[in-house]
Amino acid sequence: MKNLRASCLCFLLLGWRAGCGFERYSSLGETVTLPCAGFQKYENSFIYWTFSQRSGTASELASGGKITVKQPERAARLEVLPDSSLRIHHLHTEDAGRYECQQYLNGMLYKGGTPVVLTLLTSFLQYSSLGETVTLPCAGFQKYENSFIHWTFSQRYETSSELASGGKITVKQPERAARLEVLPDSSLRIHHLHTEDAGRYDCEQNINGYFHSGGTPVFLTLLTITAVPGRDLMRGIDLALQCTLVCNGGIADCRSVPDNVKLTWVDDEGTALQGDMFKITSYRTHSILSLELQKSDHNRRWRCDLTEGGAVKASYSYTTTLAGSADRISPLQAGSNPTLTCSLTCGFVCPPAKLLWSDSNGNSLHGGAREGFLIRSNITSSQLFLTGLQSSEQIRCSVEEEGKQRVYLQYLIQLPVSVSKVELIIRVFIFCAVLIIPAIIGAVVYVKRSKRAAEEVTSGIELTPVRGLPVSPGITATL
Known part of the structure; x- marks a missing residue:
């Protein structure tokens, strides 16, 4: 079926079918070598390569072993080999067409080579990231009573393997099968992408036992x-x-x-x-x-x-995540229900490891070890649900790999300090004492100073006799 589709593309791209010559099939981005045969080598001869599309005039690509095409980008992708074959690197859509090699001998042109018709198989590029979910379309088919869609996967030049057939996942690996899903429109959905998911996906239609490859291949990058x-x-x-x-x-x-x-x-x-x-x-x-x-x-x-x-x-x-660093969470109210998340970020496929939660003393929080702590984990992440938090906590998430643990992340959860009634009364008493005692001390000091000042004023004062009153000689009155 691939050859049938390629032949149709040849007809569409070039405008002819009969007399296409030697047909060569390749894909976008690949490298292809077009042979030049049927000529003998002579002293004053050289090979001349031309290219044409549809009914257009042929243009010169190479002459005498040298690339002569005018477009710099295309010229950089062409190469004439020692046997006069033409090699095209990193194929583009515009490279599809008819290639002819001819021989010049003493100024005369000889067309002895078989034309080569290069047909490119189109494809659809799909981009995504590790851990994401992607949906690969399957289009170009009509629904028939006795038909079903068949999905295959291949990498490099390996033989394709079956993924799904008739809407059911048929791949043998349980882990991979759990991540695949065929949708009602026959699209293939892949969950939690892994590195090994990168490759070529083909959907084909089976009608009465015969496969028809009419869908466009999807290359997942x-x-x-x-x-x-x-x-x-x-x-x-x-x-x-x-x-x-x-x-x-x-x-x-x-x-x-x-x-x-x-x-x-x-x-x-x-x-x-x-x-x-x-x-x-x-x-x-x-x-x-x-x-x-x-x-x-x-x-x-x-x-x-x-x-x-x-x-x-x-x-x-x-x-x-820097070792020894802590994520300080804003102060929470008593009775709050925060959720902490700890996850592994892996370059390709995560190694076999476990994420473990513990308190600041290293005591495990798994298996209901402490009331109010609920843990849910999968392969690469773990969540800790705290309910009715009543005190500040320092919590660690560690990764256990090959039996060894290391701190991966720390959380410091702070609650406002709660105050009891007795503590409140004591604090109020201390506050009042701090305010009243200085006033009492100041009042005492003031009274003492006032009394002392009064004594100093009255001591050493003589009473002066009042005129007209008899005073006995030699008697004075002092106060």
Whole structure:
């Protein structure tokens, strides 16, 4: 069926079918080699390659082993091999057409080579990120009574494997089967994307036992971030974050990605990261962000956007958690019901590990060890639900890997200090005492000083005799 579809594309693209010559099939982004046979080598001869589409005039591509096409971008993708074959790298849509090699001998042109008709199989690129959910469309089919849709998956040049048939998931791996879902319109939905999900997806229609490949293949490309180092981050450490495209099952298999796809590091508002503290090295399929961690980078989210033609198609984030740092939660009221979330951020597939909750003394909070603490966990994240919180708590989330635990994240939950009635009375008494005692001391001091001043005023004063009153000689009265 693939050859049948390719032949139809040949007819549509070139405008002819009979006499197409030697047919060659390939896909966008691939590399193809077109043979030039049927000529003998002579001293004064050379090979001449031409290209044409539909009924247009043939244009020259190469002559005498040298690329002569005028368009620089196309010329960079063409190569003449020693046997005069023409190799085309990173195929574009406009490369589909008729190629002819001819021989010049002593100024005369000889058309002895068989024309090569290059037909490209079109595909649909779908972008997403690890952990996300994506829906792959299946279109181009009509519904018949005895028909059903058949989904297959392949990577690189491996044989395709069946994923679903007749609306039912048929893949053998239980973990992968649990993440797949066929929708009523025959689209395939993939939940919680993994690295191994990157590749080619084909939907085919089976009618009365015969398969018809009329659907457009979907190439799923995933976006991910890896960190070096990936653990035990601290202030002052040099960190390298690599944002990478995963295509067709591997990082290096992204030949079908268009040239207008870019990877950009941005902040939470979508503004590109700038400044001397960031060093960004960008390539076609990955981008590296290098920096020295600061105290303010604790729980900071670093986001990588994948854009195609300026439009954001996918995003992936990585959060840096510095060892020994604590998330201080705003003071809560007694009886509050906060929820704490602890999650693993993995570059590709998370290693076998467990997320464990404990208090500041290292006592486990799992299995109902403490009333009011409820834990729900999955493979990469865990949530702690606190009900009726009555006191401040310092809680740790640790990751257990190969039997060893290390602190992954700490939370410090603060409640306002509650005051009992007795404590309130004591505090009021102390407050009043602080205000009254200085006043009493001041009053006592004032009375004593007033009495002393009165004594000083009256001591040493003589009484002067009043005229007209007899006073005995030698007698004085003092007060």
